[in-house]
Amino acid sequence: MINHPDGQVILLAHGDGGALSRELVEQVFLRHFKSEPLLPLADAALLDDSGGRLALTTDSFVVDPLFFNGGDIGKLAVCGTVNDLAVSGAVPRYLAASFMIEEGLPLATLERVAASMAAACAEAGVQVAAGDTKVVQRGHLDKLFITTTGVGWLPAGVEPGYHRLAAGDVVLINGFLGDHGLAVLSRRHGLELDGQIVSDCAPLNGITGALLARCPGVKIMRDLTRGGLATAVKEIALAAGVDFRLEEEALPVRDVVRGAAEMLGLDPLYLANEGKFLAVVDAKEAQTALDVLREHPLGRRTCAIGRVEAGRGNVYLQTVMGGTRLLDLLAGEPLPRIC
Amino acid sequence: MINHPDGQVILLAHGDGGALSRELVEQVFLRHFKSEPLLPLADAALLDDSGGRLALTTDSFVVDPLFFNGGDIGKLAVCGTVNDLAVSGAVPRYLAASFMIEEGLPLATLERVAASMAAACAEAGVQVAAGDTKVVQRGHLDKLFITTTGVGWLPAGVEPGYHRLAAGDVVLINGFLGDHGLAVLSRRHGLELDGQIVSDCAPLNGITGALLARCPGVKIMRDLTRGGLATAVKEIALAAGVDFRLEEEALPVRDVVRGAAEMLGLDPLYLANEGKFLAVVDAKEAQTALDVLREHPLGRRTCAIGRVEAGRGNVYLQTVMGGTRLLDLLAGEPLPRIC
Incomplete structure (x- = not known):
């Protein structure tokens, strides 16, 4: 897209929150809108x-x-x-x-x-x-x-930022992955699993506020919307210049979501969530953060899913089978109009 | 729409900035979003x-x-x-x-x-x-x-507001009416007058800033977008509980716009502008305001078009023929996608 000829067109994938979305934002919008507050492409x-x-x-x-x-x-x-x-x-x-x-x-x-x-x-x-x-x-x-x-x-004193990530930091998420994406898709396609899967759509400011109040040292938080957990972690890894190692076994996915995603050929790690976020905290604060999050109604199923490692932007998934899978930004297979 | 039965639908006119738009906002959005800053429906x-x-x-x-x-x-x-x-x-x-x-x-x-x-x-x-x-x-x-x-x-000290309007106040506008609306319509319909009519689309903060700097007592300003001058003045009249009397002879409309509007059955007073605003000022400040506005590139053709009178929300147009026409909110004849 850098040297795009006349006639190149917007693809659905330009809106999927993945690699092409990122390219579009960098190549078109950031180039034209040279504004300091926009530059970090923060939430x-x-x-x-x-x-x-x-x-x-x-x-x-x-x-x-x-x-x-x-x-x-x-x-x-x-x-x-x-x-x-x-x-x-x-x-x-x-x-x-x-x-x-x-x-x-x-x-x-x-x-x-x-x-x-x-x-x-x-x-x-x-x-x-x-x-x-x-x-x-x-x-x-x-x-x-x-x-x-x-x-x-x-608030004064709160300053999450990529620069604060360091090897050993712990990654927490506040519950099951993929519920929103599959709730929308199953309703759209009239799948019979409709009704079993409920979007997690919820305002997170209560739980993030509770976390910050007790753990003001939270290094970064990110909601897991379009592109899902995998895209969010990969984007953080790239921006911070660190690696992440996630444990597949620790990733919470409901059975009904896992089954439906398999049926549709989708990976729950890339499905949109609307009430889930990840927080990266210093290992010393991890237990406190876990406790605080689990006390909140939107965080009962909070778990630690992996760690930060020194590196250059890679995200490794330790699979249940003992292998290692490299996670990248969402690419191809766009799921339009999921949010 | 107040006691709407199931099945009532959104009409194009609900988006035209006129009477039905107002009704929709009041009956649907204001009812649900009870927020102090939203309530005045200010710009x-x-x-x-x-x-x-x-x-x-x-x-x-x-x-x-x-x-x-x-x-x-x-x-x-x-x-x-x-x-x-x-x-x-x-x-x-x-x-x-x-x-x-x-x-x-x-x-x-x-x-x-x-x-x-x-x-x-x-x-x-x-x-x-x-x-x-x-x-x-x-x-x-x-x-x-x-x-x-x-x-x-x-800025501190700047506080335009409906409550400040009083009989005798003067209404100023910064130039020709209807250019934007007709520029869009003529391009859309491939009219041969395309090219002769240029949208007035421009950022007004320079000229409004200049006006406020010299005349901090400006009582109210309003841009003349969807619904045009007539709708804007009528809305102010209703909100402030005063009447307005405008002089048709004083209203600046380019000949080519007047002719094209007539051909299309449209009234320039209801056509959208994107670089025009009205300012209501105390009569004592009117000449200063006129001078300041005319000094600005976007205000060379500024003119006084009428006055505020005691009343209850009526807008009278003194016609060139010596008659009086009552102006109301835009209603019917919506011009969709004009902005």
């Missing part, structure tokens, strides 16, 4: 503000179908943006919500989505502070897209 | 911030075609959001930009849009601080939508 941008460090993040939600087991586009639009702030260490405060609607969308659908957003805002303790609505002709947009932008403040 | 939300008053605004851009005489969706996405901050009296600082892209969009198109955004950001003195990209399957979205969210700060 939320930290803005200069005379009164403190302001955090800003934005996300568009195009999930199909609009409603799925465990959530809907509205809940997702609130939680996804709240979570980007939360894993940045920020306290989410305000959302801006912009709605793009296809002519003919039942008003009842919009009501249901708005009500769901309001409930999620209440749960997360944020307010919608600004909004916009556009309607386009039938066929110009599939039903409903929502962009949410989040504003929050980074 | 930008003013947020509580220990360090000052933070302003936040968001807008989705779905203009069709993507490129038109005088601008494109990228320039529009920057200027539209910058202008919402500017007319709120805020100094725009950061943008978050979220891109929703149809699979198959030429990469060159996206490059061109991003470059245009970067140029507009430079002109406006803002930075893109956060972003997101989603790609959807062919046919699920028409080419490209962009949501921009703007963050700015309200």
Whole structure:
């Protein structure tokens, strides 16, 4: 894509959160938008503000179908943006919500989505502070897209960052992987396992706040959305210039998710989550962090899944069979409209 | 829509910025999002911030075609959001930009849009601080939508507000009406007048800043986007509980725009502008304000178009023929995807 000829086109994979997404952002957007806060490509941008460090993040939600087991586009639009702030260490405060609607969308659908957003805002303790609505002709947009932008403040003393990672650090995740991705896919494709798999969509600022309060030394946090755990860990490894070694045996995946993913030819490590995050902590703090997370309703199944090693950006998975598998960014096999 | 039965659907007119848009926002969004900063439905939300008053605004851009005489969706996405901050009296600082892209969009198109955004950001003195990209399957979205969210700060002492309007205040606008709306429509419909009409799309924070610097007593400003001048004035009249009397003779409309609008059955007073705003000032400050605005490149054709009168939300247009026409919110005849 560096020397793209005229006529090269956007592929679905440019939106999958994997390797091509990264390339698109670097080759197109970063090149044009030379802004210091954008450069780290963090989940939320930290803005200069005379009164403190302001955090800003934005996300568009195009999930199909609009409603799925465990959530809907509205809940997702609130939680996804709240979570980007939360894993940045920020306290989410305000959302801006912009709605793009296809002519003919039942008003009842919009009501249901708005009500769901309001409930999620209440749960997360944020307010919608600004909004916009556009309607386009039938066929110009599939039903409903929502962009949410989040504003929050980074408490003094909280400063997660790639530069703080060091060999020996422990990687924690707060529960089962892949639930959101499969809940959406099973509803979309009418699979009979629909109903058994529930999206984990939830606002994470409560649990990240609890963690930071007790373990202010948390080195980095990351939510495991598009591209899943594997892509998130690989991106951190590349950005920090360290290796990660994960234990397959320690990775929590529900049996029903593992079975359905196998049936669909998907790897749960690459499936989207909307209520899961990883935290990297100093080994000395790992037990405290585990305890704190397990005390929270969204962290009952928290576990340590691996460690940081000196290296140059590789992610190794120690398989149950005793082998080693190299994990890379999600590439190919895009799952469009998963969030 | 208040007692809507199941099955009522979103109409194109719900997105036109007129009466039905207002109803939708009040009946659906305000009801669910009970947030103090959202309640005034101002162009930008003013947020509580220990360090000052933070302003936040968001807008989705779905203009069709993507490129038109005088601008494109990228320039529009920057200027539209910058202008919402500017007319709120805020100094725009950061943008978050979220891109929703149809699979198959030429990469060159996206490059061109991003470059245009970067140029507009430079002109406006803002930075893109956060972003997101989603790609959807062919046919699920028409080419490209962009949501921009703007963050700015309200300088101390600046506090425009409806409550400050009083009989005798003077209404100023900074130039010709309807250029943007007709530039987009003529390109979309391949009218032969294409080329003669150029969108006025421009960042207004320079000129609003200049005005506030010299006339800090400006009572209210408003950009004249979807719904045009008439809708903007009517909304202010309703919100402030005053009447407005505008002089048709004083309204600046280019001959080519007037002619084309007539041909298409459109009223220039309801056509969208993307580089025009109105300012209401105390009569004693009107001449100073006029002088300041005319000194600015975006205000050479500034003129006084009417006055505030005691009343209850009516907008009267004194016609050239000596009659009086009552102006209302835009209703019916929606012009979708004009911005």
